[in-house]
Amino acid sequence: MAVRRILTYPDTVLRERAEAVTNIDGKTQELIDDMIQTMYQAPGVGLASNQVGEPCRIISCDTSPKDEPNDLVVLINPEIVETDGFIVYEEGCLSVIDYTADVKRAECITVKGLDREGNPVLLKKEGLPAIVLQHEIDHLDGMLFIDRISTLKRELYKRRLKKLLKQRESPRL
Numbered sequence: 001m002a003v004r005r006i007l008t009y010p011d012t013v014l015r016e017r018a019e020a021v022t023n024i025d026g027k028t029q030e031l032i033d034d035m036i037q038t039m040y041q042a043p044g045v046g047l048a049s050n051q052v053g054e055p056c057r058i059i060s061c062d063t064s065p066k067d068e069p070n071d072l073v074v075l076i077n078p079e080i081v082e083t084d085g086f087i088v089y090e091e092g093c094l095s096v097i098d099y100t101a102d103v104k105r106a107e108c109i110t111v112k113g114l115d116r117e118g119n120p121v122l123l124k125k126e127g128l129p130a131i132v133l134q135h136e137i138d139h140l141d142g143m144l145f146i147d148r149i150s151t152l153k154r155e156l157y158k159r160r161l162k163k164l165l166k167q168r169e170s171p172r173l
């Protein structure tokens with residue numbers, strides 16, 4: 001197992017639609033183990049495979065509080081099949097540096113996909129776990145939460161990020 005580097009916006013890999021997994025092999029298992037370790041180490045409540053530069057369709061999530069047993073979910077080729085209601089939640093992302101914003105999503109969802117052994121699963125989630133699943137599935141489609149906020153807010157963030165990245169580039173004297 002290894003902690004992988006998480007790509008950050010505006011890396012173009014994050015913008016590509018990830019391809020479905022057609023063969024679950026040893027490499028897939030290794031990637032999943034790495035994703036889980038990377039997610040917990042970050043720490044984050046969710047991670048999509050293309051965030052670590054692997055453009056296949058795998059997500060991991062765990063929204064359980066720190067002092068409670070884990071509630072790890074790994075899904076291969078996840079797909080939302082049903083949604084209900086709306087919820088607004090302040091989201092951040094391991095791939096979006098130094099920014100959070102309110103995002104409106106479905107409050108309840110049903111997701112189908114495969115577990116890491118390749119068995120079909122159907123999950124019904126609501127609240128935070130549902131939000132995280134939608135956020136991670138967006139990643140697989142090349143979408144970030146900043147695509148779901150107003151153009152004005154996004155442009156302001158882009159400008160701030162540009163300055164921030166420039167500062168990081170310049171030598172510290």
Ligand code: NI
Nearest residue numbers: 092093094095
């Ligand atoms: Ni994210």
